[in-house]
Amino acid sequence: MAVIKMLRIVMLAGLALLTGMAHAAPDIQHWKSAQGAQIYYVHAPGLPIVDVQITFNAGSARDEKLSGLSSLTNHMLGMGAGGLDATKIAQRFEGVGAQFSQDSDRDMAWLKLRSLSQDKWLTPALDTLALILSSPNFNSKDIERERKRYLSSLKREKQNPGSVAKRIFYKAVYGEHPYANMPNGTEETIKAIRAADLKQFFSRYYVARNATIAIVGDISRKGAEAMVERLMKQVPAGEEAPLLPKVKELKSGQVIRVSHPSTQTHILMGHPGNYRGDPDYFAMYVGNHALGGSGLVSRLSDEVREKRGLSYSVYSYFSPLARKGVFMAGMQTKNDQVDEAVKVLRQTIKGYVDNGMTEKELFASRKNITGGFPLRIDSNKKILGYLAMISFYKLPLSYLADFNKKIDALSLKEIQEAMRRRLHAQSMVTVIVGGEKTVASQ
Amino acid sequence: MRTINVLVLACLGLFVISTAQAEVSEYKLDNGLKLIVVEDHRAPVVISQVWYKVGSSYELNGTTGVSHVLEHMMFKGTQKLEPGEFSRIIAANGGRENAFTSRDYTAYFQRLEKSRLKVSFELEADRMRGLQLTDEEFQKEVRVVMEERRLRTEDKPESYTYEQFNAVAQITSPYRTPIIGWMKDLESLTVDDLKVWYQRWYAPNNATVVVAGDVKGKDVYQLAKQYFGPLKPSKDIQAPKPQTEPKQKGQRRIQVKMPAQLPYLLMGYPVPSLSGANPEWEAYALEVLAGVLDGGDSARLPTRLVRQGLLTSAGAGYSLDSRLSGMFLLEAVPVQGGTIKKAEEVLMKEVQALQDKMVTKAELERIKAQVVASNVFERDSIFYQAMQIGVYETVGIGWKRLDEYVEKIQAVTPEQVQAVARKYLVPDHLNVAELVPLPMDSQSRRQQAAGGQHGRH
Numbered sequence: 001m002a003v004i005k006m007l008r009i010v011m012l013a014g015l016a017l018l019t020g021m022a023h024a025a026p027d028i029q030h031w032k033s034a035q036g037a038q039i040y041y042v043h044a045p046g047l048p049i050v051d052v053q054i055t056f057n058a059g060s061a062r063d064e065k066l067s068g069l070s071s072l073t074n075h076m077l078g079m080g081a082g083g084l085d086a087t088k089i090a091q092r093f094e095g096v097g098a099q100f101s102q103d104s105d106r107d108m109a110w111l112k113l114r115s116l117s118q119d120k121w122l123t124p125a126l127d128t129l130a131l132i133l134s135s136p137n138f139n140s141k142d143i144e145r146e147r148k149r150y151l152s153s154l155k156r157e158k159q160n161p162g163s164v165a166k167r168i169f170y171k172a173v174y175g176e177h178p179y180a181n182m183p184n185g186t187e188e189t190i191k192a193i194r195a196a197d198l199k200q201f202f203s204r205y206y207v208a209r210n211a212t213i214a215i216v217g218d219i220s221r222k223g224a225e226a227m228v229e230r231l232m233k234q235v236p237a238g239e240e241a242p243l244l245p246k247v248k249e250l251k252s253g254q255v256i257r258v259s260h261p262s263t264q265t266h267i268l269m270g271h272p273g274n275y276r277g278d279p280d281y282f283a284m285y286v287g288n289h290a291l292g293g294s295g296l297v298s299r300l301s302d303e304v305r306e307k308r309g310l311s312y313s314v315y316s317y318f319s320p321l322a323r324k325g326v327f328m329a330g331m332q333t334k335n336d337q338v339d340e341a342v343k344v345l346r347q348t349i350k351g352y353v354d355n356g357m358t359e360k361e362l363f364a365s366r367k368n369i370t371g372g373f374p375l376r377i378d379s380n381k382k383i384l385g386y387l388a389m390i391s392f393y394k395l396p397l398s399y400l401a402d403f404n405k406k407i408d409a410l411s412l413k414e415i416q417e418a419m420r421r422r423l424h425a426q427s428m429v430t431v432i433v434g435g436e437k438t439v440a441s442q
Numbered sequence: 443m444r445t446i447n448v449l450v451l452a453c454l455g456l457f458v459i460s461t462a463q464a465e466v467s468e469y470k471l472d473n474g475l476k477l478i479v480v481e482d483h484r485a486p487v488v489i490s491q492v493w494y495k496v497g498s499s500y501e502l503n504g505t506t507g508v509s510h511v512l513e514h515m516m517f518k519g520t521q522k523l524e525p526g527e528f529s530r531i532i533a534a535n536g537g538r539e540n541a542f543t544s545r546d547y548t549a550y551f552q553r554l555e556k557s558r559l560k561v562s563f564e565l566e567a568d569r570m571r572g573l574q575l576t577d578e579e580f581q582k583e584v585r586v587v588m589e590e591r592r593l594r595t596e597d598k599p600e601s602y603t604y605e606q607f608n609a610v611a612q613i614t615s616p617y618r619t620p621i622i623g624w625m626k627d628l629e630s631l632t633v634d635d636l637k638v639w640y641q642r643w644y645a646p647n648n649a650t651v652v653v654a655g656d657v658k659g660k661d662v663y664q665l666a667k668q669y670f671g672p673l674k675p676s677k678d679i680q681a682p683k684p685q686t687e688p689k690q691k692g693q694r695r696i697q698v699k700m701p702a703q704l705p706y707l708l709m710g711y712p713v714p715s716l717s718g719a720n721p722e723w724e725a726y727a728l729e730v731l732a733g734v735l736d737g738g739d740s741a742r743l744p745t746r747l748v749r750q751g752l753l754t755s756a757g758a759g760y761s762l763d764s765r766l767s768g769m770f771l772l773e774a775v776p777v778q779g780g781t782i783k784k785a786e787e788v789l790m791k792e793v794q795a796l797q798d799k800m801v802t803k804a805e806l807e808r809i810k811a812q813v814v815a816s817n818v819f820e821r822d823s824i825f826y827q828a829m830q831i832g833v834y835e836t837v838g839i840g841w842k843r844l845d846e847y848v849e850k851i852q853a854v855t856p857e858q859v860q861a862v863a864r865k866y867l868v869p870d871h872l873n874v875a876e877l878v879p880l881p882m883d884s885q886s887r888r889q890q891a892a893g894g895q896h897g898r899h
Binding site: 160161260295310367 | 526702
């Protein structure tokens with residue numbers, strides 16, 4: 001006992017030291033390309049690797065009536081370009097060991113490349129990427145095939161009570177706002193998308209002024225500049241996408257129950273949360289950390305899992321976007337425990353908001369967040385992720401350097417007030433999927 | 443084009459040898475604990491992992507899942523710490539932690555700012571021998587594990603099919619049972635089962651500690667001696683019985699019928715892993731074979747099947763780094779309106795092609811280029827570096843053989859790929875599982891069962 005007790009004392013002393021220690025945040029350089037793209041660059045010569053991510057303001061929030069359009073457009077970029085088919089393109093990347101991927105979410109659509117840094121591997125990979133950026137094929141045969149695969153995947157989603165719940169949750173939280181739709185669309189809209197829609201979406205949004213480029217790795221500033229020009233040479237300047245409409249707050253809560261032939265019931269609870277650059281962002285980040293954002297030591301985990309054994313996974317998070325993303329708490333439990341689970345989940349959130357985070361919780365959260373700062377940026381991949389986020393949401397270049405200061409500056413009262421101002425247990429949407437009741441046989 | 447690729451490859455090889463020299467050192471304590479340290483000074487962080495040679499393939503009938511439940515209980519207090527306190531201390535030190543159980547190992551890890559390594563060592567040493575297993579905590583936690591099982595397996599038709607497949611495709615191999623355990627075994631598991639398991643396997647002479655990050659090997663060794671040194675070794679650690687799988691004599695086929703939206707096909711052939719491959723090159727050739735089929739978007743399954751509109755998705759898998767012989771797996775989801783039969787046909791055609799004709803040089807070189815580059819890319823993650831070492835060490839291959847991986851893959855010839863395809867992917871060794879979707883709503887299911895009209899299917 002004594003050893004561990006002593007250890008704890010040693011640790012606390014050590015922590016005081018740690019807080020005083022400045023952990024160097026990466027030196028981020030920022031410039032604008034000739035065509036108007038915003039470039040964010042970190043020199044990381046430790047490994048002979050270059051990572052680059054080109055992000056367009058072209059997420060599913062831009063879908064308008066054709067839900068899934070952004071996602072399918074982005075997906076088709078991997079299906080051939082410049083007259084070369086998908087196989088030829090893949091061979092070009094893989095022949096030099098490069099890894100290419102693309103994906104999208106509600107706000108963003110991006111292309112990513114990881115390559116060895118020596119010119120002879122990097123240059124062919126960049127040229128292939130440039131081809132994709134400037135002249136994707138959008139071949140109709142490819143579109144028809146990928147459309148079918150999208151439809152299969154939408155169907156497959158219905159097998160999973162968690163996915164079913166999420167789709168219903170977003171619809172209920174966002175109503176008419178573009179964030180209401182799932183990025184992969186619906187059966188109806190995926191069937192309705194035409195080749196012309198994809199081409200039009202691409203030429204409207206995949207333009208330089210609507211792009212940010214994050215570069216991390218073993219490449220000089222000069223090399224990075226040349227790389228950008230090489231990539232973007234054929235990409236028109238175009239226009240930045242307009243701002244999205246603001247998200248409306250929910251006036252009242254609702255409970256939606258859907259039956260599903262699963263042994264567990266999935267429960268989601270929440271409402272619109274916060275946005276990138278939100279003045280309450282850090283207060284809500286710390287506030288949520290102790291509620292359900294820190295794994296096994298959070299209050300939700302304690303009440304739901306540790307004390308009652310109700311769920312394997314229980315969590316809460318803010319998912320900040322350009323506009324308010326969701327605040328969401330979730331768990332899964334076997335069907336006959338669902339009433340108890342919903343009650344515990346709701347009461348824990350309500351109790352936390354009403355009575356506020358405790359001094360002890362703040363102390364522990366602050367130590368975890370600031371003490372763990374070096375872990376956030378310990379690989380090129382993670383730094384790339386931060387660069388992409390900072391660039392897309394136009395956050396200050398000092399975002400990482402200021403991170404711990406912002407956390408340390410928050411008082412308990414500020415956090416409690418922010419959580420009270422922004423979380424409202426009574427107006428949350430609760431989605432419950434599972435627990436198919438046995439119906440009397442006819 | 444080909445000559446260029448050969449050139450590329452040769453240069454890549456040289457290049458890697460000159461830069462991939464992460465410094466690795468190995469130590470052994472008097473009590474049998476093995477320590478392996480990887481120095482990577484790019485960031486002021488450290489990862490600490492403790493690997494135990496125990497997992498579901500060590501388990502006995504009736505208590506399947508005990509290794510994994512024990513992993514959960516390792517966070518539930520020791521003679522010195524309250525339940526949950528382990529996690530709270532790691533969190534207070536800015537750390538991230540977790541654990542995982544596999545067929546061949548159970549491992550615990552913390553990621554920390556580098557000056558905190560001693561916190562991890564003190565806590566891990568404490569729970570290596572001093573775990574307090576109480577019935578009260580066990581009763582709650584085993585319910586959590588059952589929820590985990592529902593989440594991962596019971597409600598996931600493809601996972602459920604995979605579980606059934608393993609149980610039928612293997613007769614004596616302990617790989618036939620699920621890592622998480624059968625539900626009925628979880629229901630009858632007791633805290634005493636866990637105590638026996640813990641006493642038997644959790645000891646310094648059954649553990650490997652892997653540390654990677656901004657540390658010095660010698661300093662870590664001193665720290666390890668200080669914290670793990672005083673622990674007593676266990677006397678009843680014995681290698682598990684071989685349970686070697688008898689030679690398969692003819693195909694095995696099963697169906698799994700449950701509510702689902704899409705059919706799914708899973709096929710497998712018994713194959714050796716690196717630890718059992720004789721000659722050794724067969725394991726590397728099987729690795730390349732999996733790459734020919736499914737290594738990237740230019741591989742055969744995406745190129746010839748998925749993008750030809752013959753399958754919705756397809757995959758191939760081989761695990762080189764398991765303790766026992768396992769399965770070479772193939773899986774597929776038919777296209778909409780297509781049948782499982784057709785999916786099997788097109789996959790089989792690819793198997794046949796591998797046996798009939800040698801893979802092309804260009805294909806082979808592309809796979810090798812990917813392997814060489816990935817080997818560099820992987821070094822961006824210290825977690826992954828430590829993980830590879832932990833796996834190789836714990837399954838009995840030995841971490842030093844990681845160094846030869848790239849070289850041995852590069853040495854694989856088209857003849858060898860063909861040879862393993864002919865030797866192992868033979869019809870009489872095939873195992874097939876088919877997921878047959880039942881309607882999602884109970885009413886249609888009941889009608890279907892009663893032989894009435896189908897609902898939506």
